[in-house]
Amino acid sequence: MPHTHETGAPARPPVDALLSYPQFLWKALGVATDGGLMFYAWMTALTAVFLVGVNAYTWQLVHGQGVTAMTDHVSWGMYIGNFTYAVGLAAGAVMMVIPAYLYKDRETHDVVIVGEILAIAAIVVAIGFVSVDLGRPDKLWHMTPWIGRMNWPSSMLTWDVVVLTVYLLINLHVVGYLLYMRFLGRSPNPKWYLPFVFVSIFWAVSIHSVTAFLYSGLGGRPFWNTAILAPRFIATAFVAGPAFIVIALQVVRRLTSFHVGDGAIRTLISILRVTMVLNLFLVGSELFTEFYTGGNHTASAQYLYFGLHGKNALVPWIWSALTMNVLATILLHVSSAHTHLWRIDIACALALLGIWIEKGIGLIVPGFVPSTLHEIVEYLPNQIEWKISLGVWALGLIVFTLGLKLAVAVFTNEMRVEPSKRNS
Amino acid sequence: MPEISRRTVLKGAGAMLGAAAFARAVAPASAWVANLSVDEFLQRHYKELSRDEMAAVLARLEAETEEKYGVRVQIQDVRPQPGVQFGYALNLSICIGCRKCAEACQIENNHDRRTNNSYIRVLEMQKGSLDLERGTAIYEHAVPQPDKFYMPVQCHQCDNAPCVKVCPVDATWKESDGIVVVDYNWCIGCRYCEAACPYHARRFNWTAPEIRGEEINPDQSYLSNRVRPQGVMEKCTFCLHRIRKGRLPACLEVCPTGARVFGNLLDPDSEIRWVLANKRVFVLKEELGTRPRFFYFFDK
Numbered sequence: 001m002p003h004t005h006e007t008g009a010p011a012r013p014p015v016d017a018l019l020s021y022p023q024f025l026w027k028a029l030g031v032a033t034d035g036g037l038m039f040y041a042w043m044t045a046l047t048a049v050f051l052v053g054v055n056a057y058t059w060q061l062v063h064g065q066g067v068t069a070m071t072d073h074v075s076w077g078m079y080i081g082n083f084t085y086a087v088g089l090a091a092g093a094v095m096m097v098i099p100a101y102l103y104k105d106r107e108t109h110d111v112v113i114v115g116e117i118l119a120i121a122a123i124v125v126a127i128g129f130v131s132v133d134l135g136r137p138d139k140l141w142h143m144t145p146w147i148g149r150m151n152w153p154s155s156m157l158t159w160d161v162v163v164l165t166v167y168l169l170i171n172l173h174v175v176g177y178l179l180y181m182r183f184l185g186r187s188p189n190p191k192w193y194l195p196f197v198f199v200s201i202f203w204a205v206s207i208h209s210v211t212a213f214l215y216s217g218l219g220g221r222p223f224w225n226t227a228i229l230a231p232r233f234i235a236t237a238f239v240a241g242p243a244f245i246v247i248a249l250q251v252v253r254r255l256t257s258f259h260v261g262d263g264a265i266r267t268l269i270s271i272l273r274v275t276m277v278l279n280l281f282l283v284g285s286e287l288f289t290e291f292y293t294g295g296n297h298t299a300s301a302q303y304l305y306f307g308l309h310g311k312n313a314l315v316p317w318i319w320s321a322l323t324m325n326v327l328a329t330i331l332l333h334v335s336s337a338h339t340h341l342w343r344i345d346i347a348c349a350l351a352l353l354g355i356w357i358e359k360g361i362g363l364i365v366p367g368f369v370p371s372t373l374h375e376i377v378e379y380l381p382n383q384i385e386w387k388i389s390l391g392v393w394a395l396g397l398i399v400f401t402l403g404l405k406l407a408v409a410v411f412t413n414e415m416r417v418e419p420s421k422r423n424s
Numbered sequence: 425m426p427e428i429s430r431r432t433v434l435k436g437a438g439a440m441l442g443a444a445a446f447a448r449a450v451a452p453a454s455a456w457v458a459n460l461s462v463d464e465f466l467q468r469h470y471k472e473l474s475r476d477e478m479a480a481v482l483a484r485l486e487a488e489t490e491e492k493y494g495v496r497v498q499i500q501d502v503r504p505q506p507g508v509q510f511g512y513a514l515n516l517s518i519c520i521g522c523r524k525c526a527e528a529c530q531i532e533n534n535h536d537r538r539t540n541n542s543y544i545r546v547l548e549m550q551k552g553s554l555d556l557e558r559g560t561a562i563y564e565h566a567v568p569q570p571d572k573f574y575m576p577v578q579c580h581q582c583d584n585a586p587c588v589k590v591c592p593v594d595a596t597w598k599e600s601d602g603i604v605v606v607d608y609n610w611c612i613g614c615r616y617c618e619a620a621c622p623y624h625a626r627r628f629n630w631t632a633p634e635i636r637g638e639e640i641n642p643d644q645s646y647l648s649n650r651v652r653p654q655g656v657m658e659k660c661t662f663c664l665h666r667i668r669k670g671r672l673p674a675c676l677e678v679c680p681t682g683a684r685v686f687g688n689l690l691d692p693d694s695e696i697r698w699v700l701a702n703k704r705v706f707v708l709k710e711e712l713g714t715r716p717r718f719f720y721f722f723d724k
């Protein structure tokens with residue numbers, strides 16, 4: 001994980017902290033490439049999927065995005081859908097930060113780093129998906145402030161790029177600083193990370209609201225042009241983030257010596273019980289408004305849920321999503337973390353998948369169907385898009401795994417500064 | 425000791441394998457990289473180019489077209505004239521839906537032939553309804569059908585253009601004579617503008633356009649009909665390479681019914697002003713507040 005912010009951080013004595021940094025990086029490299037058979041198998045598999053994605057992407061780069069299933073009618077698809085979902089995952093991670101820091105839940109505080117690492121990995125995924133969606137990635141520099149020609153503040157996309165980058169930097173700083181201090185065997189100085197943590201809470205909401213505004217600001221697309229979009233984005237984010245972490249925490253507990261208390265998991269489950277119901281409520285409000293009002297504005301929702309003029313490619317998707325979300329909500333409410341943790345895990349997996357559909361393909365594609373001239377051209381991702389998308393997710397999981405590995409090594413004192421250097 | 429070295433050797437081997445696999449995976453990109461030119465990569469935004477720089481860019485683009493398509497073309501940078509605001513109106517009472525305008529657009533603007541691209545889509549609409557839902561762009565029968573009317577849609581050159589508002593890099597903007605243009609060399613291909621446009625007026629170059637050298641219209645301009653690169657957005661410019669030199673748009677010239685009226689909105693004696701003052705005029709999706717420069721009207 002590249003980060004340099006915290007090197008200039010609390011220095012007592014300052015020289016020491018600076019001099020040990022290369023050692024930290026070197027040891028981190030060791031930890032990242034060292035592990036048991038399981039670890040190697042997992043990383044090899046991820047790398048293989050990633051490379052398949054890279055290969056498909058180069059194909060797309062050479063031949064143009066005509067190799068995807070997108071058209072002038074449905075001009076965003078799988079990539080932008082996944083982008084939206086990944087931003088939600090990143091924002092949802094904050095649901096761990098809030099109990100840990102605002103409500104001082106000790107057990108959550110002990111493992112909050114998992115949430116912060118998830119935020120980093122998810123932002124990497126989000127940026128990956130916007131990048132593979134660009135027709136001219138070679139011109140990306142046009143968006144850099146001052147050097148290029150950023151259309152700020154008019155374009156919501158420039159806002160999104162700014163808030164996502166800052167969110168990434170904040171989380172890199174917090175994670176990097178905490179790990180490094182631990183590595184040095186010092187207690188972290190709250191001055192150097194607490195303000196960032198609080199900013200990150202506010203920032204998490206901002207990244208996902210701005211992402212919603214990308215779509216909801218477009219008057220020509222009635223399906224997106226609704227004020228409920230941003231609240232819905234936040235609600236789904238606060239389901240997806242905690243759901244992912246609940247599963248991740250149990251994996252960490254099983255496979256490493258890192259102590260994960262039940263308390264953290266229970267806190268997340270309580271959050272999920274609320275956010276999932278909230279999400280269903282918002283879905284219901286939207287469906288009511290769409291279908292009770294009727295008229296042309298309902299055409300996209302009609303297409304999504306029931307098909308329009310015999311075209312119904314998304315109908316099985318959205319009903320699966322809805323079923324999964326409802327099932328997950330029920331399961332979560334009738335299961336106890338003490339006795340039936342596995343049921344909770346199934347609920348989390350269902351919610352993750354349900355929201356992935358609802359907020360990915362299920363949100364982006366109906367925005368374009370019917371088109372602004374009311375033509376109905378359908379879209380489902382093709383093989384190239386699947387390969388590239390899986391590749392981007394594999395990259396995210398690689399980042400997440402390595403981040404966790406490093407954190408566990410530092411927190412379990414497996415990775416520590418050499419004493420001779422510390423006192424020099 | 426031997427244990428450690430074995431592990432290190434294995435790690436090294438793994439790293440090398442990974443690197444080799446990566447090299448293989450990206451191998452096809454070499455063709456793409458070979459096509460990148462440093463000048464193209466570093467080219468500044470249209471509005472930041474001096475006259476000399478622009479001349480160099482135009483020469484480079486002409487050479488590229490000749491190399492790729494084997495034809496000599498002339499690419500000019502035709503600027504707006506002062507005191508001119510373009511407007512376009514279309515008479516729905518007499519348009520017969522023959523789609524000659526769409527064809528002319530394809531030829532004039534050097535569109536991709538494989539996808540039969542054009543900036544104009546003609547909708548066949550149900551008489552008695554302006555509901556787009558009841559129209560279709562796909563019809564193959566003889567025209568005009570008695571119970572239908574025909575509504576060609578192209579870029580409306582909105583005064584409050586959503587596409588301009590959303591572009592993250594200012595690659596698309598409104599010129600002083602009202603035409604919305606794209607700098608094809610500055611666009612990053614994010615397609616945000618295509619999502620924002622309420623009139624389906626923008627087209628993306630999903631692949632490099634396919635067009636035979638002898639079909640290329642050699643009279644080109646930087647901001648309009650030059651052959652576009654792969655991966656960027658394009659759109660109707662009312663044929664600005666023609667109108668800024670006092671000619672009419674290609675779609676108007678070819679229209680057999682005279683349904684199309686084009687002119688300078690600032691000229692009180694122009695036909696377009698007469699239409700706006702005397703006909704029942706409307707704009708499409710007025711409720712969106714886009715303020716189009718493209719008007720529809722009925723005779724009776």
Ligand code: SF4
Nearest residue numbers: 591611612614615617
């Ligand atoms: S596709 Fe090009 S012109 Fe359109 S918004 Fe993106 S950068 Fe701007």
